Amino acid sequence: MAKRTGDEAVLPMTSRDVLAEILREGARRMLTEAIEQEVAEYLTEHADAVDADGRRLVVRNGHMPVRTIQTGLGDLSVARPRVNDRRVDGEGHRCRFTSKILPPYLRRTRSVEELIPWLYLKGISTGDMLEALAALLGAQASGLSATNICRLKRVWEAELQEFSRRSLKDKQYVYVWADGVYFNVRLEDAANRRQCILVLMGATATGKKELIGLADGYRESEQSWTELLLDLKSRGLTIDPKLAVADGALGFWAAARKLWPATREQRCWVHKTANVLNRLPKSTQPKAKSMIHEIWMAETKAAAQKAFDRFIATFEAKYPKATECLAKDRDVLLTFYDFPAEHWIHLRTTNPIESTFATVRLRTRRTKGCGTRLATLTMVFKLARCAERHWRRLNGRALLAEVIEGVQFVDGIKEIAA
Secondary structure, eight states: OOEEETTEEEOOHHHHHHHHHHHHHHHHHHHHHHHHHHHHHHHHHTTTOBOTTSOBSEEEEEEOOOEEEEETTEEEEEOOEEEEEOOBOTTSOBOOOOOSSSOTTOOBOOOHHHHHHHHHHTTOOHHHHHHHHHHHHGGGGTTOOHHHHHHHHHHHHHHHHHHHHOOOTTOOEEEEEEEEEOBSOEESOGGGTTEEEEEEEEEETTSOEEEEEEEEEETTOHHHHHHHHHHHHHTTOOSOOSEEEEOTTOTHHHHHHHHOTTOEEEEOHHHHHHHHHTTSOTTTHHHHHHHHHHHHTOSSHHHHHHHHHHHHHHHTTTOHHHHHHHHTTHHHHSGGGGSOGGGHHHHSOOHHHHHHTGGGBOOSSOOSSEEOHHHHHHHHHHHHHHHHTTOOOOSSGGGHHHHHHTOOEETTEEOOOO
């Protein structure tokens, strides 16, 4: 028998299970039907596109492999229709169908606060968002409209302005990570197609990771980074970080050397590995990647230097551009050995930034819809703030005080005075 609490009936577990299954099946059917309708409209829109023999260039071609989407109702398995689009656009790129309801890299639903920025940065317009949100969130999206979404975006813009003006007095970041992140939103100003978002995050003396600053930069230039760092200084961030981690190609380094002269440099091993492998034939890349891995995973700097020399000796004769790419940053690739070993996992790469925006980075080409720079910056800000709640603290937090005090570490171990 079902029990009652007041006027509310409490269903037995078996009843709740049946109800949950009914809801899941309903959500799956709704999502499937919405995608099928989307594909049908796409095929109808391009029905007149034919080749020289009169055959249609845009046709159905079975289904994609089944994808499992994690939702609040449980896992939903959906098989998306496959569309074969053989058209070519004005720039010579192959056209393709991309579902706006179920974008290619979505694996789980999020709250409205996270999903709207995610969809915007995928190039989905406000009008299309309503259908996508309804399919992905179900009842959670029932109160949304285009007007409500625009109002919500304005609220987030105000939050961004407040964040960009906040005081940083008495703030100290022991480590910082910097990166320039591109998204597949084509901006209104075609002349600034290479516009990107500059992201700076840091670790406090307690090991907590925080978003420090965002800026709408241009080609990750020195000038853009200088403006961002000067703005942070003007709001009270006057203590130089002990170490900065970033890709070697960034204009960030030129700016940091001027404004943070006491900050040491660590190049990101993920970026460096990719840059080196791009200069090698595919057949050689697995071996090279393994040898690079041996360098930054060595237990001591001396062992890393030996592994470094082995890599250069192995590939220098045939692939001098690859070895030159690695060798030119030799010293700053191994800086992390002068810091606590517990922190190495955090200091070798810019992964804290990379992982935050991994699913919304620029993939193969830009979307057709245009966005504004302010809206893009706002959406990046909201995604970063949502991710910030889940950023893990640094390992070995107690050692940060010693890093701040200038205690020397050799191969990750505190140097003991004789």
